[in-house]
Every structure is written in C-alpha cells, then in structure tokens.
Amino acid sequence: EERLSRRVRTIRPSATMSVDSKTKQLIAKGQPVINMSVGEPDFQTPVPAAFAGIRAITNGQTRYTEAAGMLALRKAIAHKLQAENGLHYAPEQIVVSNGAKHTLYNIFVTILDEGDEVVLPAPYWTSYPEQIRVAGGKPVVIECGPETGFKLTPEQLAAAITPRTKAVLLNSPCNPTGSVYHEDELKALGEVLRQHDVYVVLDEIYERLVYGVKHVSLVAACPDLYDRTLVVNGFSKAFAMTGWRLGYVAAPLDLAKAMASFQSHSTGSPATMSQIAGETALAHFEPGVIDVFRRRRDALVAGLNSLEGVRCLVPEGAFYAFPDVRGVLGRRYEGQTIESSADYCELLLEHALVASVPGEAFGAPGYVRFSYAVRDEDVIEAVNRMRDFHAKLT
Numbered sequence: 001e002e003r004l005s006r007r008v009r010t011i012r013p014s015a016t017m018s019v020d021s022k023t024k025q026l027i028a029k030g031q032p033v034i035n036m037s038v039g040e041p042d043f044q045t046p047v048p049a050a051f052a053g054i055r056a057i058t059n060g061q062t063r064y065t066e067a068a069g070m071l072a073l074r075k076a077i078a079h080k081l082q083a084e085n086g087l088h089y090a091p092e093q094i095v096v097s098n099g100a101k102h103t104l105y106n107i108f109v110t111i112l113d114e115g116d117e118v119v120l121p122a123p124y125w126t127s128y129p130e131q132i133r134v135a136g137g138k139p140v141v142i143e144c145g146p147e148t149g150f151k152l153t154p155e156q157l158a159a160a161i162t163p164r165t166k167a168v169l170l171n172s173p174c175n176p177t178g179s180v181y182h183e184d185e186l187k188a189l190g191e192v193l194r195q196h197d198v199y200v201v202l203d204e205i206y207e208r209l210v211y212g213v214k215h216v217s218l219v220a221a222c223p224d225l226y227d228r229t230l231v232v233n234g235f236s237k238a239f240a241m242t243g244w245r246l247g248y249v250a251a252p253l254d255l256a257k258a259m260a261s262f263q264s265h266s267t268g269s270p271a272t273m274s275q276i277a278g279e280t281a282l283a284h285f286e287p288g289v290i291d292v293f294r295r296r297r298d299a300l301v302a303g304l305n306s307l308e309g310v311r312c313l314v315p316e317g318a319f320y321a322f323p324d325v326r327g328v329l330g331r332r333y334e335g336q337t338i339e340s341s342a343d344y345c346e347l348l349l350e351h352a353l354v355a356s357v358p359g360e361a362f363g364a365p366g367y368v369r370f371s372y373a374v375r376d377e378d379v380i381e382a383v384n385r386m387r388d389f390h391a392k393l394t
C-alpha cells in the first residue's frame with residue numbers, strides 16, 4: 001500500500017540535490033568552495049526596510065493581517081506597478097504571499113484542473129514543472145535553444161497550444177538563462193496568445209536586474225491580454241530579501257479573490273513584519289547593484305568563453321550565466337569520463353572547488369548554471385580554477 005499521495009509521488013528528486021549536499025560537505029570540511037550554485041543576491045536587505053521590520057516587531061505589529069496582505073502594502077505595490085511597469089491594478093487585485101514561489105503555487109492551484117496543460121519553455125526554473133504537476137496539471141515542455149537566445153518563438157508557441165492548454169508560462173528575465181524578452185518579441189507572442197483562450201503567467205521576479213536592455217511586461221506590450229494575465233513578482237531578488245519570504249501577484253479581480261480565499265485557508269497572511277519591511281523596501285531599490293552584477297557577468301562570461309569546449313551567450317538579465325558544455329562531454333579528468341553536464345558539475349566541484357548547477361535541473365542537459373551573485377574576486381578565482389581544471393582534461 002502506498003503511504004504517499006499520488007500528488008506528492010509526482011514530485012521528482014531535484015537534480016540540484018547532489019551538488020548541494022556535496023557542496024555543504026566540502027564546506028563543512030573546511031574546503032574553500034566558491035558557491036556559484038546559489039539563487040540569491042549576496043547584498044544586504046536595504047537598511048531602512050530592515051529597520052521597518054524591526055520596528056514592526058517592537059511596536060507590536062505582530063498579529064495576523066488580511067489574508068491577501070495588508071492594504072497599505074497592496075496599495076504600494078499597485079503604485080509601483082503603475083509607476084514602473086505602466087500597469088493599472090487596484091489593491092484588491094493584488095495578493096501577497098510567502099515568496100513568489102508560494103504565489104506561483106497558489107496560481108496553479110487556482111487555474112488548473114486535472115490534466116490541464118501548461119506550456120513551459122525550457123530551460124525553465126526548476127520548481128515550475130513540479131508545482132504544475134502537484135496542482136494536477138501537465139507541463140508541456142518546449143525546448144528553446146541558444147539559436148533564439150533560449151527564447152520561445154511565436155511558431156513554437158502556436159505549435160504547442162492544444163485544446164487542453166490552460167496556461168502559458170513566461171519567465172523574463174529568465175532563471176537559468178538570463179534571457180530577456182524584448183518588446184517586439186512579446187508583441188509577436190501576444191499575436192499568438194490572443195487567438196487562444198489561455199491564461200498567461202508572467203514571472204517577472206528578476207525585472208530590475210537587466211543590463212542595457214529594458215524589462216517590458218507582456219501585458220504592457222499587449223494590453224488587450226489583461227483579463228487573462230497574472231503578473232508575478234517578489235522582493236527576494238531586487239531587494240535581497242530571500243529570507244523574509246515575500247512575493248505577490250497582480251491579477252484579474254476574480255482570480256485574485258479566488259487566490260486570496262485559497263490562501264486564507266492554507267497559509268493565511270504572510271508574516272506581518274515582512275510585509276511592513278517590504279513596503280519600505282519598494283522605495284529603496286539600490287540601482288548600484290546593476291553595475292556590480294553587470295561587471296561580474298562580463299568577467300564570468302568572458303572567462304567561460306575562454307575555456308575550451310565551453311560556449312556562453314551574454315545574458316541580458318538576472319544573475320546567471322548558462323554556458324553550453326557539450327564540448328567537454330566525452331573528455332576525461334583523471335581517468336573519469338565526463339558523460340553529462342551533471343558529471344561535469346560534480347568533477348568541477350570536487351577538483352576545482354567551484355559549485356554550479358547542472359542543466360538537467362532546468363530541463364536543459366548539456367548546460368550548466370553559474371550564479372554570479374558572489375564577490376568579484378570569487379568570479380575571477382572561479383574562472384582561474386576552471387582554467388586549471390580544463391588544462392587537465394584529456
């Protein structure tokens with residue numbers, strides 16, 4: 001007899017797990033691992049936001065809030081969406097949750113019935129397919145390669161949509177590729193989307209982290225799709241607030257109400273002090289981080305491209321580089337054959353002390369994700385270690 005529900009049995013073990021546990025073991029043994037597997041900024045939460053959170057606690061703002069989040073925060077988010085994204089949402093259309101990850105799960109539960117398909121461009125963020133499956137849906141993975149900058153084309157989208165398609169998911173800037181959809185590309189996708197009755201889920205959590213290009217929301221480029229679009233965002237990446245757990249969605253009113261109701265019975269309101277800190281954070285984005293990330297990106301991508309068998313596009317956003325390492329498959333390191341990008345990552349960790357995540361975790365075997373949310377000197381040192389590692393390949 002099965003002890004676990006069918007729903008939970010659909011969850012696949014994460015491909016990041018073995019690198020992650022090995023990294024921790026090595027660090028525990030005192031090895032100077034450079035951890036480029038992380039998905040969080042290495043900056044501090046803006047000080048005014050941190051103090052707002054502390055003050056909330058000492059002032060006794062430690063009770064439940066409305067399940068959808070405090071009105072003051074939802075008003076501030078509505079203002080931000082108008083001012084920065086050109087999107088009009090009333091506070092009632094915004095639901096705040098415990099991180100964008102939680103927001104996405106609420107969305108899938110709210111819009112998917114058993115067997116509904118979600119078009120999911122790969123490389124994708126590792127939690128999407130698992131969340132879709134747990135909510136009863138079926139991820140329909142569309143492979144997007146380097147020839148289109150890892151971006152979904154209108155032709156691919158049109159071919160992927162079936163009568164069972166309930167939603168299309170777009171993540172721009174993208175984790176793991178760093179790809180950013182440009183306005184003309186969004187308009188072309190919009191042409192296809194408006195011919196079908198499907199929801200559009202936009203994960204825009206990296207919107208602030210773009211280098212020399214502009215982030216545009218698909219619903220700003222195609223305002224007629226407003227009634228079926230859900231815009232997801234959060235505080236983790238822009239404000240270095242990963243541990244505060246705060247994310248949100250802006251959606252058509254009926255969907256927002258349904259999500260708020262679901263949340264009221266599942267997790268209840270997000271942490272009150274986090275909400276108060278988040279409201280302050282919205283006014284304290286530190287634009288200097290963009291220059292820092294851009295500098296590290298340039299150093300890392302140039303370094304990766306100097307390695308034989310490694311090819312890396314220049315990502316336009318987020319804080320990841322996503323090189324193609326298929327050129328090293330079949331090569332050997334100290335007698336061990338590199339048969340997959342997962343093998344490459346394991347060897348790199350063990351022998352170069354650089355932790356990365358294999359593309360297998362993102363539906364893109366043959367690639368590797370390196371986070372450059374690490375110190376500048378660590379980017380340089382990581383590249384040096386990889387160069388030594390490559391020099392020993394036979």
Ligand code: PLP
Nearest residue numbers: 039099100101125175234236247
């Ligand atoms: N979406 C993407 C693409 C991400 O990379 C992440 C975090 O890694 C999230 C959503 C979730 O972020 P959080 O739950 O911290 O808001």
